[in-house]
Amino acid sequence: MTTHPTGPIACRSCDLHEVCRLCGMIALGESRGLQRTGALKTLRAGTRLYRAGEPAHSLFAVRQGMLKTVDVGTDGEERIVAVNTPGDVLGTEAFGKRIYSHDVVALQPVVCCELPLSLLSDQYSRVRELAAALINLLSRASAPRTSLARGSIRDRVAGLLVDLAQRFEQRGLDGRSFSLGMTRQEIANLLDTRIETVSRMIQKLHREKEIEIAGQQVTLLSLKPAT
Amino acid sequence: MTTHPTGPIACRSCDLHEVCRLCGMIALGESRGLQRTGALKTLRAGTRLYRAGEPAHSLFAVRQGMLKTVDVGTDGEERIVAVNTPGDVLGTEAFGKRIYSHDVVALQPVVCCELPLSLLSDQYSRVRELAAALINLLSRASAPRTSLARGSIRDRVAGLLVDLAQRFEQRGLDGRSFSLGMTRQEIANLLDTRIETVSRMIQKLHREKEIEIAGQQVTLLSLKPAT
DNA sequence: CGAAAAATTGATCGACATCAATCTGTGTGG
DNA sequence: CCACACAGATTGATGTCGATCAATTTTTCG
Numbered sequence: 001m002t003t004h005p006t007g008p009i010a011c012r013s014c015d016l017h018e019v020c021r022l023c024g025m026i027a028l029g030e031s032r033g034l035q036r037t038g039a040l041k042t043l044r045a046g047t048r049l050y051r052a053g054e055p056a057h058s059l060f061a062v063r064q065g066m067l068k069t070v071d072v073g074t075d076g077e078e079r080i081v082a083v084n085t086p087g088d089v090l091g092t093e094a095f096g097k098r099i100y101s102h103d104v105v106a107l108q109p110v111v112c113c114e115l116p117l118s119l120l121s122d123q124y125s126r127v128r129e130l131a132a133a134l135i136n137l138l139s140r141a142s143a144p145r146t147s148l149a150r151g152s153i154r155d156r157v158a159g160l161l162v163d164l165a166q167r168f169e170q171r172g173l174d175g176r177s178f179s180l181g182m183t184r185q186e187i188a189n190l191l192d193t194r195i196e197t198v199s200r201m202i203q204k205l206h207r208e209k210e211i212e213i214a215g216q217q218v219t220l221l222s223l224k225p226a227t
Numbered sequence: 228m229t230t231h232p233t234g235p236i237a238c239r240s241c242d243l244h245e246v247c248r249l250c251g252m253i254a255l256g257e258s259r260g261l262q263r264t265g266a267l268k269t270l271r272a273g274t275r276l277y278r279a280g281e282p283a284h285s286l287f288a289v290r291q292g293m294l295k296t297v298d299v300g301t302d303g304e305e306r307i308v309a310v311n312t313p314g315d316v317l318g319t320e321a322f323g324k325r326i327y328s329h330d331v332v333a334l335q336p337v338v339c340c341e342l343p344l345s346l347l348s349d350q351y352s353r354v355r356e357l358a359a360a361l362i363n364l365l366s367r368a369s370a371p372r373t374s375l376a377r378g379s380i381r382d383r384v385a386g387l388l389v390d391l392a393q394r395f396e397q398r399g400l401d402g403r404s405f406s407l408g409m410t411r412q413e414i415a416n417l418l419d420t421r422i423e424t425v426s427r428m429i430q431k432l433h434r435e436k437e438i439e440i441a442g443q444q445v446t447l448l449s450l451k452p453a454t
Numbered sequence: 455c456g457a458a459a460a461a462t463t464g465a466t467c468g469a470c471a472t473c474a475a476t477c478t479g480t481g482t483g484g
Numbered sequence: 485c486c487a488c489a490c491a492g493a494t495t496g497a498t499g500t501c502g503a504t505c506a507a508t509t510t511t512t513c514g
Contacts, residue, residue, distance in 0.1 A: 071373050081371045095366035102371065124358065131351065131358035138365030139322035144308045144329065146298050147374035150419045153470070184493060192377045194471060199494055215479085215493085380502070411461060424502055426462055442461090442511075 003179040003217055005108040007064035007086035009171045014087045016061035016115065019137060022130045023115070023123060039114040043067075043106040049090065051103050056094030058114045062086045065110030066181035068190075070103040080190040083107070083182065085164070087171040092141050095134075107181045149192035156191040157201045158223060161211065165220055177212075177219040230406040230444055232335040234291035234313035236398045241314045243288035243342065246364060249357045250342070250350060266341040270294075270333040276317065278330050283321030285341045289313045292337030293408035295417075297330040307417040310334070310409065312391070314398040319368050322361075334408045376419035383418040384428045385450060388438065392447055404439075404446040 011017050011026055020026050041060070043049060049060060049067060062084055069082040069090075081102060084090060093101045094117060124131040148159045169175030180187065184202075188195045205211045205223065212219035238244050238253055247253050268287070270276060276287060276294060289311055296309040296317075308329060311317060320328045321344060351358040375386045396402030407414065411429075415422045432438045432450070439446035 069371055079373065079377070081373055093366055093370035096363050097367070121359075124362075125355045128352050128358075131355075131362070132348075134362055135351075135358070135365060136323050138362060138369050139320055140324070142365050142368035143320035144296055144372075146306065146308055147376060149374060150306070150376055183491090195493080196472085196495085197470060199492095200470095203494075410459090421503060422461080423463085423504085426460095427502090430462075 003108075003215075005065040005110070006168070006179060006181055007062075007171075007173065008111065009063060009086040009173065013171045014061050014063070015089045015137060015140070016059070016113070018133045019120070019130065020061075020113070020115070022127060022133055023119060025113075025115070039116075041112050041114045043110040043112075045106050045108050045110075047106055049104040049106065049110070049112070050100045052100055054100050056091060056098050056100045056117065058091060058116050059094065059120070060090040061113040061115070062088045062090065063111045063113055065106060065108040065112075067104050067106050067110060068182070068186065070105060072103055078103075078189070080186060083164075083190065085167045085171070086173070087167075089137065089141070092138055095138070107186070108179075148190065153191070153193055153197055153201050154204075156193065157187075157198065157205065158210075160187065160191065161218060161220060161223060175220075177217070180216040180218055182216070230335075230442075232292040232337070233395070233406060233408055234289075234398075234400065235338065236290065236313040236400060240398045241288050241290070242316045242364060242367070243286070243340065245360045246347070246357065247288075247340070247342070249354060249360055250346060252340075252342070266343075268339050268341045270337040270339075272333050272335050272337075274333050276331040276333065276337070276339070277327045279327055281327050283318060283325055283327045283344065285318060285343050286321065286347070287317040288340040288342070289315045289317065290338045290340055292333060292335040292339075294331050294333050294337055295409070295413065297332060299330055305330075305416070307413060310391075310417065312394045312398070313400070314394075316364065316368070319365055322365070334413070335406075375417065380418070380420055380424055380428050381431075383420065384414075384425065384432065385437075387414065387418065388445060388447060388450060402447075404444070407443040407445055409443070 011020065014020075017026070040063070041049075043065075050056070052072065064086055066086075067084040067090070068080050069084060071079040071081050073079065084104070090104055090112075091100060120130070120134065124134060148156055148163060150156070151159075164178065164180070165175040168178055182190070184195045184198045188198045191198065202211075202213055206213050209221055210223040211221055238247065241247075244253070267290070268276075270292075277283070279299060291313055293313075294311040294317070295307045296311060298306040298308050300306065311331070317331055317339075318327060347357070347361065351361060375383055375390060377383070378386075391405065391407070392402040394402075395405055409417070411422045411425045415425045418425065429438075429440055433440050436448055437450040438448055
């Protein structure tokens with residue numbers, strides 16, 4: 001079974017929405033949540049949105065598909081720091097250092113909106129609301145996030161599934177049944193464990209009727225947020 | 228041996244410096260890095276700077292002493308998400324939700340500067356540079372951070388020590404010899420492991436002549452950043 | 455000084471890592 | 485279309501690092 005790329009989502013449910021609106025990227029009437037303009041960028045699975053160290057010129061908003069944010073160690077081995085889902089904004093660290101701090105790689109075919117920093121900095125000195133919207137956006141991103149790679153393997157795997165479910169739900173997608181978008185190896189990397197361990201835990205959750213699983217396609221049954 | 232609280236540091240080496248300057252909190256001449264005005268807040272070890280869910284009215288900059296940023300689960304058990312050292316800015320998530328997202332607790336006697344959000348939002352609509360400085364500040368904080376709670380216990384403990392050393396160095400403090408500021412229990416919590424394991428690894432690093440250790444006072448010998 | 459908290463050390467156990475083999479699905483070239 | 489190759493995933497056997505249980509020592513502080 002071939003899975004579709006995750007999304008697309010409506011502009012209305014994107015973190016960058018307010019900023020786009022103030023930049024005039026979105027029709028004010030916004031008929032049914034579709035974007036009006038804005039540079040769309042598409043990536044094939046496995047290709048990079050940007051690399052660590054590269055001069056930063058744009059912010060990106062994920063519209064469709066999933067990506068991974070990766071730290072590449074001195075020896076070249078990679079560590080997945082975060083997975084990025086539709087509605088996320090990428091490259092926000094660019095305002096400060098003018099350089100991207102991580103590699104970001106498409107896990108699936110990806111479509112995202114590109115917003116040049118120049119456009120933003122030109123305008124926020126004139127449009128007060130835009131500065132406020134940017135401060136808002138960055139503020140939310142600045143809260144320390146609890147790592148998924150903590151506790152027992154069961155907690156980690158369940159935590160990842162619930163995290164993804166919540167994100168999708170929040171963006172108006174299906175939070176009960178979705179594609180993981182990642183291989184077991186990538187999940188293992190993200191959760192700081194091994195591929196065999198991930199596989200075993202997924203099968204265990206399946207046997208316990210917490211989830212349905214077929215390849216990367218999951219359906220959450222009794223598994224629910226711990227909140 | 229009683230350790231002194233970590234710091235104080237000079238305003239010049241604080242993340243909030245530029246913002247303070249633009250708010251007129253610091254003398255422009257800034258003779259020898261001392262602050263001129265600004266509400267100073269002091270905390271005794273163990274007391275809270277603020278709590279999760281509390282209405283947020285201020286940003287804080289740590290001037291002296293260390294704190295921990297804590298997630299409190301539904302069942303009341305706490306998880307240390309980050310440790311905060313002099314020069315760090317706390318409460319940046321306040322712009323967005325107007326509510327603090329974590330508990331922040333002093334590990335030592337702490338002195339910090341308090342900057343009311345009202346003062347900032349009043350002024351950044353008028354002073355363009357201030358908006359830019361805030362965007363800069365938040366931008367840096369928005370980059371995903373690699374968790375210390377990954378890899379072998381040796382990597383985690385060494386990672387913590389090097390992380391602290393680098394922070395102190397960056398703020399003009401001694402990065403070779405400093406106080407951990409935390410109990411072994413708190414280190415264990417932060418690194419997602421157990422107190423006995425932390426103790427054993429610290430002793431091991433000592434036996435291997437990587438560090439000197441006396442209570443919470445560490446000196447790094449051969450241990451160096453992996454960079 | 456004496457009590458309580460923090461830290462160290464030892465013995466044992468278990469969850470996850472590691473090593474190894476097999477299975478499944480997907481795309482490719484004959 | 486089928487055989488094959490290859491990557492991804494699953495499953496089993498065994499080893500090991502860190503958790504757990506327990507006791508003692510050291511430090512802190514009233």
